Amino acid sequence: MKPVTFNHAMQLAVLRIGVALTILAKILVEFDQLDMLFSQHGIIQDVLTKPLDVSYALSLPKVIEFFGIRNEHLFLTGLYAVFGLAACFLLFGLYTKISTFICLLIHLMVFNGYNLLAFGFDGFLFTLLFYTLIFPVQKVFSLDQLMSKKVQTIVPERLNLYLRVLQIHLCIVYFTAGFSKLGGQEWMNGTAIWQAINQPQFYTDLTPFVKALASYPWVSALLTWGTLAVELFFPLLIWVKWGKMQAFVLIGVLLMHVFIGAAMGLQMFAWIMIVFDLSAFGGILFKWSNQLFLAIFDRKSNAYEEEISGLNGCRN
Amino acid sequence: MKDKLLKGFLFFHLCIVVLGSGLMKFSDNKVFDGLMLRYSSWTGGGFGYSFFSPNVGNQTVVKTYTLIGHKTLKQDAFGTGRDILDCRFSSVLHTFRNHKAYELMSRVVASYIFAKYPNAGPTYISIGEYMPPTMSEYRLSRKKNQFREICNGTYTYK
Numbered sequence: 001m002k003p004v005t006f007n008h009a010m011q012l013a014v015l016r017i018g019v020a021l022t023i024l025a026k027i028l029v030e031f032d033q034l035d036m037l038f039s040q041h042g043i044i045q046d047v048l049t050k051p052l053d054v055s056y057a058l059s060l061p062k063v064i065e066f067f068g069i070r071n072e073h074l075f076l077t078g079l080y081a082v083f084g085l086a087a088c089f090l091l092f093g094l095y096t097k098i099s100t101f102i103c104l105l106i107h108l109m110v111f112n113g114y115n116l117l118a119f120g121f122d123g124f125l126f127t128l129l130f131y132t133l134i135f136p137v138q139k140v141f142s143l144d145q146l147m148s149k150k151v152q153t154i155v156p157e158r159l160n161l162y163l164r165v166l167q168i169h170l171c172i173v174y175f176t177a178g179f180s181k182l183g184g185q186e187w188m189n190g191t192a193i194w195q196a197i198n199q200p201q202f203y204t205d206l207t208p209f210v211k212a213l214a215s216y217p218w219v220s221a222l223l224t225w226g227t228l229a230v231e232l233f234f235p236l237l238i239w240v241k242w243g244k245m246q247a248f249v250l251i252g253v254l255l256m257h258v259f260i261g262a263a264m265g266l267q268m269f270a271w272i273m274i275v276f277d278l279s280a281f282g283g284i285l286f287k288w289s290n291q292l293f294l295a296i297f298d299r300k301s302n303a304y305e306e307e308i309s310g311l312n313g314c315r316n
Numbered sequence: 317m318k319d320k321l322l323k324g325f326l327f328f329h330l331c332i333v334v335l336g337s338g339l340m341k342f343s344d345n346k347v348f349d350g351l352m353l354r355y356s357s358w359t360g361g362g363f364g365y366s367f368f369s370p371n372v373g374n375q376t377v378v379k380t381y382t383l384i385g386h387k388t389l390k391q392d393a394f395g396t397g398r399d400i401l402d403c404r405f406s407s408v409l410h411t412f413r414n415h416k417a418y419e420l421m422s423r424v425v426a427s428y429i430f431a432k433y434p435n436a437g438p439t440y441i442s443i444g445e446y447m448p449p450t451m452s453e454y455r456l457s458r459k460k461n462q463f464r465e466i467c468n469g470t471y472t473y474k
Binding site for chain 1: 319322323326329330333334337338339353354357358359360361363364365366367368369370371372373374375377393395396397399400401403404405406407408411424428446448451452454455461
């Protein structure tokens with residue numbers, strides 16, 4: 001019997017490492033602009049944040065007001081330094097739970113305080129950080145696991161449950177994205193991709209090339225309906241254990257995100273979606289896992305490998 | 317027991333994800349919406365996933381023309397995805413599509429411009445969208461997108 005569980009446990013490592021790298025990339029691009037983005041003297045000022053403020057959510061403006069912080073620049077710089085440090089710890093799996101909690105807390109404060117500035121990317125980072133906090137990501141491919149004196153185990157049924165949650169969530173995301181486009185004229189007549197690549201916001205070095213291609217109606221229609229098909233049928237076809245169907249579907253959706261990142265300049269969004277895809281279904285592709293660094297499983301039950309390979313929808 | 321609690325919570329979480337996804341319209345109830353917002357503001361579950369739908373539409377862009385020292389005209393643009401600040405600014409512009417919000421954002425842009433150019437004179441702010449050419453027009457002559465103004469205003473410091 002193949003050691004199928006290692007492939008799937010690897011998905012938890014992908015979740016942790018992918019999320020940590022995303023946060024580091026976010027810090028890298030935002031660090032120079034913190035005052036403009038997230039201070040009361042930036043592009044979103046009191047006049048906009050106050051009416052949208054809600055009492056139940058922890059937010060950055062509320063924290064600043066509560067502690068009477070006068071030097072917002074210093075506070076934001078310090079906050080992002082802590083954010084970066086926690087993300088580095090998360091990347092290597094050192095004090096994983098504490099570092100995840102710090103990352104989640106800072107991200108939710110910024111997100112709740114400045115959600116007018118938020119993209120889809122921020123929402124997905126929030127979601128994945130929450131899963132990183134509640135799933136045992138510290139038990140796989142981490143320094144916590146290497147330094148632990150006790151043998152750390154992941155119960156196969158639990159691992160299966162965690163992966164199932166990620167998988168169902170991802171299927172809901174794609175199906176909703178596809179379904180909501182069904183009534184749209186541009187998506188139906190095949191011009192949505194032409195429309196999207198013509199927006200100045202999505203201009204990249206590849207834009208002239210992609211525009212030249214998509215100016216042929218059949219190319220634009222192919223890309224538009226291809227996107228629609230991937231989003232609508234991914235939640236169904238990813239479960240079909242027929243030939244290489246699952247790998248084909250997963251690679252299809254990964255390529256769609258690579259296209260979004262390269263041709264439309266939405267690299268951060270593309271990256272977080274690739275992390276989500278691989279965390280949920282990456283076991284289909286990970287055949288090379290190094291067992292030395294992976295979690296030590298509860299091997300009391302001889303049937304656990306079959307159980308996991310059968311339940312979590314991945315063919316090995 | 318612990319296992320049942322965990323399963324119950326994860327099932328509840330996925331239910332919230334479905335309810336908040338926008339796939340189905342369940343209720344216009346304020347209590348329901350409030351509960352959803354409370355849950356999503358702490359867990360990140362329950363956001364909508366309707367990207368670029370029902371149509372891609374045209375993204376809003378802000379152009380400014382600022383007179384510096386009575387002789388030089390500086391042009392700036394916001395919402396063109398130049399850097400992270402610009403991308404996030406675009407997100408605000410696209411959230412509200414009404415005249416009052418455009419006017420409010422114009423004031424924010426004006427304050428940014430006056431901070432950027434301390435000796436700036438009046439600045440003309442034009443909010444609009446770029447209309448793409450048809451595919452055949454682009455193939456024949458590489459026709460550029462046309463800017464269509466929606467709202468404008470002139471602002472001065474003081």
